[in-house]
Amino acid sequence: MSVLSSNSVFTSLQQEGPLAVTDDPFIAGRFSTATRQWVKVLQQDANNITKYRALRSQLFEFLGVDSLEQIQSLITDTSLHQKRSERALCLLGNMFGIDGTLKEIKNRVNEYARSADAVVNSIKGKILAPYASHIEATNEIEVTNNPVELLLIMFNGDYHKKARFEARRKLILMTLAGSIDQRERETNIENKFSDFLSFLNGYVWSPNLKIGELDSIYLYSTHRSEDYCCTNVALLTPEEANLVTQGTGEKLTLIKRRSFSVGKKNIPIYVSIRKKPPEAKVLKLLRKNEKNPAVAVDDELGLMAVLDSVSDVKAFQQHLTRSASKADSLMVLEDISDTLVEHTKYRGRATGSSDKTAMMKFFARLGGMRVEFIIHTNQTWLNYMYQKDVAHDEYEVKRMFDTGVIELLFPMNIYHLQHRNTRDEMVRFFRKQIES
Known part of the structure; x- marks a missing residue:
């Protein structure tokens, strides 16, 4: 379900419908013509009425008011802001299960605000980099981390429509960041990530290598002109790579590899290990149209x-199972998908994914952790990087636009982006970068 649909859990951020941010804050009289027209629109969807009532109750309770008129009074009465802010922080601390002093809760909420800003900045820095000036956030909103102040900005006619929308957006993203932080504390993800690294260094990688020791190698590949699919790949040492002159449809890609031992044989392996940062998890919640990280974010740890x-892939899979056993844990593989074998199509469920993608993917449950593994051969990894319709940069653009996340965060009537045209232009932009 798209985040732009009428049943979306992010209705309050949609700029189409009764909860949209308008040119002026909603301060019309209770029985005015504008209010009656707004109520008629709201009544077209019973679900919106329920959502509106819930949001209004939360808003009034959070600010400690009983009506919209009192919000206008609170905006002008700055002497009350500190007191209401402290009360609001206590409420948030209890909601997200944050133990500590008021200062500690404030610091944690400030982290949520930084995560919210990071969501927007990550899009501005990559997917919409050529449009950075179009989507740049209002300075006053970027420097405001106080939830009460952000809420009051939403109802303050002294602020432009764009600023009031960004205040609302930041609050919603902060709430998602708070839910993610609560989930991470409940699942003890920081310690699990450390335990996973210790497992890899202690039982998986070759004991002949020091921790962090890597060997550099270059993949010298040729690619089909029509779709940039890898047709051949050779391994070169750095010295050999220096002698290469790249032609059309050729790539020289550096990778730094570890190794693992099977019997007396050392098998080289390039590895990227990651713990998703908060902003990436927030974006995943948005793409999945979910507010519950326990449901939507199932790949917190990944390799x-x-x-x-x-054959090396199969050897690595077996080596993992044996290594887990040496660490006194059974390892169970879940949700296995293997399209490394030729003529097997990838059945990706994610919006924007291509059935041309070749990889082995599974979740491994071991040592109290559930880790996502994505495994490639040199050739399939190069396709994952460069092939038309498969390349990860293209996939990122497609999934962010096609799920409606870009339009939700940067609505056309505020940022003046033609989303369909921008999507296609950004795909071409990344293709040009890949093939140049």
Whole structure:
């Protein structure tokens, strides 16, 4: 379900419908013509009425008021802001299960605000980089982290429509960041990430290598002109790579590899290990149209590996199972998908994914953790980086636009972006970067 649909859980952020931010804050009289027209629109969807009542109750309770008129009074009475802000922080601390003093709760809420800003900045820095000036946030909103102040800005006619929308957006993203932080504390994700790294260093990687020791190698690849699919790949040392002159449809890609031992054989492996940052998890909640991280974010810990051949991939999978056993844990593989074998199509469920994608993907449950593994051969990884319709940069653009997240965060009537045209232009932009 799209985040732009009428049943979206992010209705309050949609700029189409009765809860949209308008040119002026909603301060019309209770029985005015404008209010009656607004109520008629609201009544077209019974679900919106329920959502509006819930939001209004939360808003009034959070600000400690009983009516919209009192909000206008609170805006002008700055002497009350500190007291209401402290009360609001206590409420948020209890809601998100934050233990500590008022200062500690404030620091945690400030982290949520930084995560909210990071969501917007991550899009501005990559997916919409050529349009950075179009979507730049209002300075006053970027420097405001106080939830009460952000709420009051939403109803303050001295602020432009764009600023009031961004205040609302920041509050919603802060709430998602708070839910993610609560989930991370409940699941003890920081310690699990440390335990996972310790497991890899202690039982998986070759004991002949020091921790963090890597060998540099270059992948010298040729690609089809029509779709930039990798047709051949050779391994070169850095010295050999220096002698190469790249032609049309050729790529020289540096990777730094570890190794693991199977018997007396050392098998090289490129590995990227990651714990999703908060802003990435927030974006995933938006794409999945979910507010519950326990439901939507199932890949908090992840490892991507690249090996020379399919036989090396199978050896690594078996080595993982044996390594887990040495660490006194059974390892169970879940949700296995293997499209490394030729002629097997990828059945990706994610919006924007291509059935041309080749990889092995599974979740491994071991040592109290559930880790996502994505495993490639050199050739499939190069396709994952460069092939038309498969490349990850293209996929990121498509999934952010096609799920409606870009339009939700940067609505056309505020940022004046033609989203369909912008999507296609950004796909072409990344294709040009890849093939240049």
